[in-house]
Amino acid sequence: MSEHPTIALDAMGGDHAPAMVVEGAELARQRFPGVHFLLFGAEDRLRPLLAKLPDLAAVTTVRHTDEVVTADAKPAQALRTGHNTSMRLAIDAVHDGEADGVVSAGNTGALMAIAKFVLRTLPGIDRPAIATFFPTLRGESVMLDLGANVECDSNNLIQFAVMGEVFARTVLGLTQPTIGLLNVGAEELKGHDALRDAAMVLRNTKLPIKFRGFVEGDDIAKGTVDVIVTDGFTGNVALKTLEGTAQLIAVFLHETFRSSPMAKLGYLLARPALAKLRNRMDPRRYNGATFVGLNGIAVKSHGGTDPVGFANAIGVAVDMIKNGFNDKIKAEFGRLGAEQQFDSLAAAL
Amino acid sequence: MSEHPTIALDAMGGDHAPAMVVEGAELARQRFPGVHFLLFGAEDRLRPLLAKLPDLAAVTTVRHTDEVVTADAKPAQALRTGHNTSMRLAIDAVHDGEADGVVSAGNTGALMAIAKFVLRTLPGIDRPAIATFFPTLRGESVMLDLGANVECDSNNLIQFAVMGEVFARTVLGLTQPTIGLLNVGAEELKGHDALRDAAMVLRNTKLPIKFRGFVEGDDIAKGTVDVIVTDGFTGNVALKTLEGTAQLIAVFLHETFRSSPMAKLGYLLARPALAKLRNRMDPRRYNGATFVGLNGIAVKSHGGTDPVGFANAIGVAVDMIKNGFNDKIKAEFGRLGAEQQFDSLAAAL
Numbered sequence: 157m158s159e160h161p162t163i164a165l166d167a168m169g170g171d172h173a174p175a176m177v178v179e180g181a182e183l184a185r186q187r188f189p190g191v192h193f194l195l196f197g198a199e200d201r202l203r204p205l206l207a208k209l210p211d212l213a214a215v216t217t218v219r220h221t222d223e224v225v226t227a228d229a230k231p232a233q234a235l236r237t238g239h240n241t242s243m244r245l246a247i248d249a250v251h252d253g254e255a256d257g258v259v260s261a262g263n264t265g266a267l268m269a270i271a272k273f274v275l276r277t278l279p280g281i282d283r284p285a286i287a288t289f290f291p292t293l294r295g296e297s298v299m300l301d302l303g304a305n306v307e308c309d310s311n312n313l314i315q316f317a318v319m320g321e322v323f324a325r326t327v328l329g330l331t332q333p334t335i336g337l338l339n340v341g342a343e344e345l346k347g348h349d350a351l352r353d354a355a356m357v358l359r360n361t362k363l364p365i366k367f368r369g370f371v372e373g374d375d376i377a378k379g380t381v382d383v384i385v386t387d388g389f390t391g392n393v394a395l396k397t398l399e400g401t402a403q404l405i406a407v408f409l410h411e412t413f414r415s416s417p418m419a420k421l422g423y424l425l426a427r428p429a430l431a432k433l434r435n436r437m438d439p440r441r442y443n444g445a446t447f448v449g450l451n452g453i454a455v456k457s458h459g460g461t462d463p464v465g466f467a468n469a470i471g472v473a474v475d476m477i478k479n480g481f482n483d484k485i486k487a488e489f490g491r492l493g494a495e496q497q498f499d500s501l502a503a504a505l
Numbered sequence: 506m507s508e509h510p511t512i513a514l515d516a517m518g519g520d521h522a523p524a525m526v527v528e529g530a531e532l533a534r535q536r537f538p539g540v541h542f543l544l545f546g547a548e549d550r551l552r553p554l555l556a557k558l559p560d561l562a563a564v565t566t567v568r569h570t571d572e573v574v575t576a577d578a579k580p581a582q583a584l585r586t587g588h589n590t591s592m593r594l595a596i597d598a599v600h601d602g603e604a605d606g607v608v609s610a611g612n613t614g615a616l617m618a619i620a621k622f623v624l625r626t627l628p629g630i631d632r633p634a635i636a637t638f639f640p641t642l643r644g645e646s647v648m649l650d651l652g653a654n655v656e657c658d659s660n661n662l663i664q665f666a667v668m669g670e671v672f673a674r675t676v677l678g679l680t681q682p683t684i685g686l687l688n689v690g691a692e693e694l695k696g697h698d699a700l701r702d703a704a705m706v707l708r709n710t711k712l713p714i715k716f717r718g719f720v721e722g723d724d725i726a727k728g729t730v731d732v733i734v735t736d737g738f739t740g741n742v743a744l745k746t747l748e749g750t751a752q753l754i755a756v757f758l759h760e761t762f763r764s765s766p767m768a769k770l771g772y773l774l775a776r777p778a779l780a781k782l783r784n785r786m787d788p789r790r791y792n793g794a795t796f797v798g799l800n801g802i803a804v805k806s807h808g809g810t811d812p813v814g815f816a817n818a819i820g821v822a823v824d825m826i827k828n829g830f831n832d833k834i835k836a837e838f839g840r841l842g843a844e845q846q847f848d849s850l851a852a853a854l
Contacts, residue, residue, distance in 0.1 A: 293756060306697060307697070338742060340655065340737070340738055340741040340742065346655075348738070372742070373741065373742040373743065373744065373747075374745040374749030375749065377746070377749040389696070389697070389739065392689040392722065393722040393742065394746045396722025396723040397722035397725050397746045398746050398747075400723030401725075401726045401746070401747045401754075402750055403727075405786075409782070413775060416777070418775065418777065419778035422770075422774030423771065425774065426761070426762060426768040426772060428768075429761045429765055429767070430761060437754075437757070
């Protein structure tokens with residue numbers, strides 16, 4: 157809830173760390189005055205970078221460690237043996253109350269495993285999920301889970317729906333976000349049992365959420381709903397399919413504009429407009445997958461991102477902290493828990 | 506295997522039937538000389554359409570029926586009560602040996618249910634799948650299952666892999682198609698048990714197939730492999746996500762080219778090149794989802810397609826018939842069956 161949050165940064169995670177992390181922090185500092193940084197990593201590499209950015213250095217505390225979680229480390233191994241890695245220490249800082257949130261561009265599996273172990277889940281939440289947002293025909297939508305849970309039961313999906321709704325309000329600033337469950341058809345009888353059971357509960361809940369029923373794969377880019385709820389397997393495949401298709405068309409367009417002198421000239425004339433489109437779909441704008449459901453804010457940046465993308469991932473953490481994401485989650489789950497107690501009481505009578 | 510196949514057409518299926526079906530058949534007739542058609546539907550509507558197309562009429566036999574499967578009919582109901590519908594009679598014609606394959610733009614669920622019931626699965630195949638192909642960075646790829654089976658075990662996935670490989674050879678004309686299992690990561694330990702078990706069998710099979718292991722969502726559009734194997738839930742979501750994303754970008758581009766006078770001029774200059782790109786990605790080129798694994802060729806056309814799209818769906822059926830799709834499937838499954846027998850013998854010793 158802090159207006160001047162402290163963000164713990166894993167300075168050594170990501171393909172271009174630590175320079176990318178420090179430069180990203182500088183961009184975030186300019187955008188969010190009052191934010192402080194705790195920077196975990198090799199001091200001898202971080203000091204020269206900070207020396208060039210005195211305004212950043214003034215709001216940053218460096219915590220030295222030589223150890224890192226490598227990109228190919230197994231999550232279980234990183235959890236067991238990586239107690240002094242930059243990633244682990246940055247997460248510990250959130251647990252210990254020294255930081256309000258953590259951002260890392262390192263190994264996703266390790267980050268998830270360590271964050272889950274150190275921060276634990278919020279009351280009422282069985283499993284955390286990975287959420288992100290992306291551009292659609294109608295604006296921006298959130299999707300979760302993107303890979304934390306390969307298999308999900310109906311309770312997991314219901315919890316993801318509630319967390320996704322809070323995410324859409326907190327990070328996207330929507331007032332009445334709509335929710336859909338990803339399925340293979342809009343009819344009530346389609347899909348797995350877990351989906352049908354979750355839909356039944358969400359249709360009948362007294363929580364003030366706008367559940368729109370089932371949506372299909374093509375509804376993702378259409379923006380038919382603001383929050384798309386799915387299991388981690390399907391969500392991961394769907395998001396990567398979306399990204400891959402966008403890249404395919406970008407390559408096809410590139411070839412098209414080089415295919416003749418007229419096309420090249422046409423491209424030159426349309427270039428300013430096309431640059432705006434490129435900016436609208438810039439993956440760096442949508443960098444920052446969030447682990448939701450943990451007792452602490454943890455955001456994963458793309459490993460290959462640049463300072464602009466990393467600053468956006470920090471921005472997601474700052475939005476969540478300033479808008480009280482976890483307090484809102486707790487309030488919703490308090491209501492959901494009371495409702496479920498009431499239901500089981502009613503069922504028992 | 507016939508060089509002069511007979512195709513049974515459900516003349517009443519699809520949003521623009523029967524005119525769209527008859528005009529599509531005419532385009533297919535021009536493209537595939539020697540093909541005959543059995544046209545099932547309302548004679549009073551079909552005769553006037555055929556009267557305008559004497560060359561088509563010369564190779565077409567009309568079989569009158571007044572009954573149709575409606576777009577909103579439940580599959581079980583269509584199967585139970587629709588014995589004289591144009592869809593059912595067209596499928597019966599394949600079963601009875603009067604036609605070599607059937608094409609319908611009608612109700613997908615009903616078509617699947619009726620085709621499965623009437624034609625039965627080929628020996629060695631537990632469940633049929635829906636397959637289609639689409640444009641990628643490297644050419645064209647096949648994906649299956651696209652929705653026939655919401656849940657799949659490892660045997661289903663192995664069978665889909667073998668059928669997809671034959672499809673890529675038969676319809677796309679590839680000589681050594683590569684196969685990948687869709688997963689959330691390329692590492693061996695990722696994903697469901699069914700995926701890991703299927704991967705293990707496909708890695709060790711003596712069948713002459715090129716199995717490349719796991720692929721991810723972004724590999725679909727990249728064309729990393731020629732055949733993408735997945736369960737019907739994931740495949741349906743992935744294909745629709747791909748289509749939805751392509752449509753989103755088309756809308757964004759349309760807006761971009763109208764956003765300024767310069768952009769408009771640029772569009773006019775690049776228009777011939779962009780038209781080629783549009784043609785390359787034209788959904789009508791990729792019309793025709795095939796039910797593979799049945800004892801007969803059955804192709805589903807998009808319900809909203811036009812004659813060009815419907816002719817392409819007929820083309821898929823013709824390719825499969827002329828190239829002996831089902832004979833090749835039977836040969837592969839004969840080998841697979843022998844291998845499995847050998848394996849269980851070895852395990853028993």
